[in-house]
Amino acid sequence: MMRALILGGIADASLLAAEIARAGIDAVYSYGGRTRVPADQPLPTRIGGFGGVSGLADYIRRETITHVIDATHPFAAEMSRNAVEACANTGTPLIALERAPWTRRPGDNWIEVGDVAAAAAALPEAPAHVFLAIGRQHIAPFAAKPRHAYTLRFVDPPEAPLPFTADVLVSRGPFTLDGELDMMRKRGIDWVVARNSGGDGAHAKIDAARRLGLPVIMISRPTLPKRLRVESVAEVMQWLGHGDCLGA
Template sequence: MTRVLLLGGTTEAGRMARALADAGVDAVYSYAGRTEAPVAQPLPVRVGGFGGVAGLVAYLRAEGISHVIDATHPFAAQMSRNAVEGCAAAGVALIALEREPWQAGEGDRWTHVPDLAGAVAALGEAPRWVFLAIGRQNLSAFAGAPQHHYLLRLVDPPTDPLPLPRAEAVIARGPFDVAGDRALLKDHRIEVIVAKNAGGAGAEAKLVAARELGLPVVLIDRPLVPERRVARTLGEVMAWLDG
């Protein structure tokens, strides 16, 4: 009997949840719990971590999970690693619904860096106006470069003081459009963008706006995860479930 655990928190996960619900699949949607007001889903929802690999294995067995769909953010690497290890230990089938990474096109001025430290170094010593489009989890990595002026775009208002002395937060939830992002960059006199190579359409507008304005982008490459089966579309995942 098929029972699915959908690891979510992304636009693709929301679409996957709708596809599972419409098909009448017995499934549970799991949120990490980092967003204060997550989008409502058409499936039963659980919120919070599992307690590492051991906790995930225990959950899979207790809930009778037969299939796991990892539709987490491409930078939620720890959860993806745990999913690979936990599903193997529990004998549960696993597939990742993963976005294609963004690829530079004509007119793009991208600098690829392997991690957050590389992004900090790429900004240089001279003060700059930076659109720091990386979410709230990794802001402290830039505390070592306090000379820059940072614009942050966050889903939820910060509840604690920001770890950056010169920072302003805009509260907004994607998807975003090019016209809005172009205006945002111009209004805040942004000189460079720092972003994670998340892929997908929901956050791509800032890259198109940067191209139009001739702005450089520091793009953080995706972290490595163990080898696993990967799907690019909902149809591929549904066919896998039926197989």
């Protein structure tokens, strides 16, 4: 009997959960716990980590999980690596639902870097207005350049003091091009720092930066172990043997 585990994170994970529920597949949706008020799901939900590879493997065995779908954020590298190892240890089929990365378009002014520390180093020495669109877990390296006026945007208000002075926007996407243009103009943004998350929901800030002629420091995705990877909910449903049920 099939019992699936969705490791959630990206917006498409919610679309997948809806399709799995519609198909009548027994499944659990797991949140990492980064967001305090996660979106409601049509499946039983668990929140929090598993306790590394061994904890995830124990969960898979205990809950008789037969299929694992890694639909975490492309930068949730530790969880994705743990999933690969835990599924290998338990003999559980694994598939990754991973949206394609963004690619440079005409008019883009990107500075591509390998990690967050390199992104902080790439900022200019002269004071500037910087929009950090990278999530609250990754802002610490920018404390090395406190001269900049930073704008941050989080899903939840920060619980702990920030490592530098910043203007914090609390908002949940998806965001529109007009909205991003308005935000950047009002705040006089000179630089944008973003992770190459891919997908449509977060691309408006990249379009806005192009429209305004702003440089974007683009952080490349981490390298992950080889695994079966698809880019659409339909492909995951086919893998589960329910491709004919999609959208029914």
